[in-house]
Amino acid sequence: MVALTTKGRATRQRIIEGAAAYLRADEPAGVTLDDIRAITGTSKSQIFHYFPDGKEELFLAVARHEADRVLDDQQPHLGALTSWPAWERWRDSVVARYRAQGRHCPLGALMAQVGSTPGAREVTSALLNQWQAHIRKGICDMQAAGLIRAGLDADRVAAAFIAGIQGGVLVLMSTGSVTHLEAAVDTLVDHLRG
Amino acid sequence: MVALTTKGRATRQRIIEGAAAYLRADEPAGVTLDDIRAITGTSKSQIFHYFPDGKEELFLAVARHEADRVLDDQQPHLGALTSWPAWERWRDSVVARYRAQGRHCPLGALMAQVGSTPGAREVTSALLNQWQAHIRKGICDMQAAGLIRAGLDADRVAAAFIAGIQGGVLVLMSTGSVTHLEAAVDTLVDHLRG
Numbered sequence: 001m002v003a004l005t006t007k008g009r010a011t012r013q014r015i016i017e018g019a020a021a022y023l024r025a026d027e028p029a030g031v032t033l034d035d036i037r038a039i040t041g042t043s044k045s046q047i048f049h050y051f052p053d054g055k056e057e058l059f060l061a062v063a064r065h066e067a068d069r070v071l072d073d074q075q076p077h078l079g080a081l082t083s084w085p086a087w088e089r090w091r092d093s094v095v096a097r098y099r100a101q102g103r104h105c106p107l108g109a110l111m112a113q114v115g116s117t118p119g120a121r122e123v124t125s126a127l128l129n130q131w132q133a134h135i136r137k138g139i140c141d142m143q144a145a146g147l148i149r150a151g152l153d154a155d156r157v158a159a160a161f162i163a164g165i166q167g168g169v170l171v172l173m174s175t176g177s178v179t180h181l182e183a184a185v186d187t188l189v190d191h192l193r194g
Numbered sequence: 195m196v197a198l199t200t201k202g203r204a205t206r207q208r209i210i211e212g213a214a215a216y217l218r219a220d221e222p223a224g225v226t227l228d229d230i231r232a233i234t235g236t237s238k239s240q241i242f243h244y245f246p247d248g249k250e251e252l253f254l255a256v257a258r259h260e261a262d263r264v265l266d267d268q269q270p271h272l273g274a275l276t277s278w279p280a281w282e283r284w285r286d287s288v289v290a291r292y293r294a295q296g297r298h299c300p301l302g303a304l305m306a307q308v309g310s311t312p313g314a315r316e317v318t319s320a321l322l323n324q325w326q327a328h329i330r331k332g333i334c335d336m337q338a339a340g341l342i343r344a345g346l347d348a349d350r351v352a353a354a355f356i357a358g359i360q361g362g363v364l365v366l367m368s369t370g371s372v373t374h375l376e377a378a379v380d381t382l383v384d385h386l387r388g
Contacts (some may be wrong), residue, residue: 103310106237112306116297124368159377160358167361174318183353184361191385 004050012050012061015040020062023104029113033058059110062121066107067127069136073097076192078131081138082145087192098169099178105169128166131157139192140160148192161188206244206255209234218300223307227252236292252305254313258299261321265293265328273324275332276339281386284332285379291361293372299363322360326352333386342386346369355382 004012012180018040037047051057071078074097077090080141097133107127109162128159136158161184198206212234227249231241245251265272268291271284289328301321306313330352338340355378362375 028275093296121368128365128368136269144307157372157381160381163361163365163374163378164354164358166364166374167357167359170360171322171357172366180353180357180360183350184357186352187354187382187385191381 013070015042016061016065020065059114063110063123067123078134082141087189094108095145095178095182101174103176105173128162132162137162164188199268209236210255210259217352238303255303255309261317272328276335287375289372292366292375298372322356325358329355343388358382370379
C-alpha cells in the first residue's frame, strides 16, 4: 500500500466503507469499479491511487473491513470472557448477530467473488486466528481463576468453537434457522462448565 | 421423474455416475450437457428423456448422489455408534474422508453451481437431517446402554456435531488443515464421555 497522509487515509476509508455498504445490499458479483466510484463520489484516478491493483484490491480491503466487523460485533464480550455471565452474553451476541444477518453473509459473498487468492485466504485465516485467540484467552483466564478445570486443552476447545460457529452459520445460510449455531455454542459452553 | 424400467433406471444411474466422476475432477462451472453426453456416451434425446429439465435436474441428481456418498463413506460406523470404539472408528473415518478430499468439496462445488433453489436446499437439508439422525440414534443407544448420562440432550448434541463437522470442513477448505475438524469432533466426543 502507498504511504498515505491523514487525509488520504480518511479518503481511502471512506471508499472502503461506502463500497462495503453498497456490497452488503446485494450480491457483489455484478458490482463494478464504476459503481463504487459513483456511490462513493470519487474519480477513477482516486480509486486507482488508493487501490492500484483495482477491483480485487478494493474488494479485499472491504473483506478485511467486514472481517473486523465480525469481531467488533462480538465486543466487548469476546475480549473479556472472564465469568460465566460474560460467556452467556457473548453467546447471545453471536446468536443475535447471525440471526439478524440471516441467509446473506456479506463476508462470504465477497470471498466467493474474490476467489481463493492468497490475499483472500490471509483475510480468512487472520479472522479465524484472532477469533480463536480471544476464545482461548477466555478459557485460560477462566482456568486461572479456577472456574474451568485445568486439564482442559484450551486451544483445542477454542478451535472447536470456531468450527461449531462456522458450521452453525453455514447451516443457517442453508436453512434459515439458528438451531445448529445455538446447539454448537451451548454444547461447548456446557463442556467448559464440565 | 418419469416411471422407468429396470434398464431405464440403470441407464439413468450410469449417466449420474459418469457425470459425478467427471464433475469431481474439476470445478463444475464450465461443464455443459454436451460434455456429460460425450463422456457418458448418451444421446441428447436420452439425456432429456431421463432429465427433462436439463442441466439443473441432472446436476441436482448428481448432488443427491454425492450427498449419499457422504453418508456411505461413514458406514458402517455411522449406523452403529453403540460403543466407544465405534465412536472412535467413526471419528477416524470422518477425518480420513475429509483429509483425502482436501480443499475441493464436490458437493459444495455442485451446490454453488446449482444455486440456492428449493431442490438444492432439499438435498442439503435431507443430508444434514439423515446425518444428524444417525448421530442422535448413536447417542440414544449409548444412553440406553448406560454409557452416556441420561440427562444429555441427544438431539442438541447431535446438532452440535453437524455444525462442528460442517465448520471443520469449511476451515479445511480454506486452510488445508484438518485441525479444526478434529478439534470439533474430539471435543464433542469428550463431552459425551462426560
